[in-house]
Amino acid sequence: MSEIKFTADVMLGGFVRLMRMLGYDVLYDKNSKIEELIERSRKEGRILITKRRRYRFPQDLKVVVLSENYPHEQVQKVLNIHSLTPSKEKFLSRCLICNELLEEASREEVRSKVPEFVYRTHEEFARCPVCGRIYWEGTHHQNMGKMVEMFFKK
Ligand SMILES: [Zn+2]
Incomplete structure (x- = not known):
């Protein structure tokens, strides 16, 4: 099984930082347009995390629409939805700025x-x-x- 990967929409900087601290692969670029995020998520098998409630996402895209405002709540929601249990061995295994494995x-x-x-x-x-x-x-x-x-x- 390949590892779960995410793409985060704009305005989710706090969420991204926490997820990367936990060692998750989260693609994030504040300057990307939503169409680009959808495209990359599809190509790379990533789950798109967003706060856009009204956007009509393609049916075949895996999306989590967050209503939570605080990063800790957002992370908890995503972990719950995908039944993820972070492992301490993965803590800080990834660059918080680039998302690359250290x-x-x-x-x-x-x-x-x-x-x-x-x-x-x-x-x-x-x-x-x-x-x-x-x-x-x-x-x-x-x-x-x-x-x-x-x-x-x-
Ligand atoms: Zn880096």
Whole structure:
């Protein structure tokens, strides 16, 4: 079974960030027109997440129309509808900006790209192959963990 993938409509930036933190593949481009989003969702087998209630979506497209306004509620709704249980292993496995899967990076590779104290105090780093952003398990990481811990199975 291939992994579930989504496309998010405009105005869903908060939703997208949380879903990516949880490790889900969510395509998002604020500048895309709805027709483009539909086209890409179809081509790539993605489920379109939107807030457009009146739009007539093609019959063969998988769509979730949200009425929720808060990102946490939106995420919960989508997880419920598709019976998804986020796994802690997937937490921060994806770049929050690009949606790309992160790669492991060695301490030496990231040395010049992270603050000195971070380099000294951390062993494990991950890097986005697209934008080059470096991720590590620091305070920022922990704060994001708190933002999404309600979604993990107890
Ligand atoms: Zn990136």
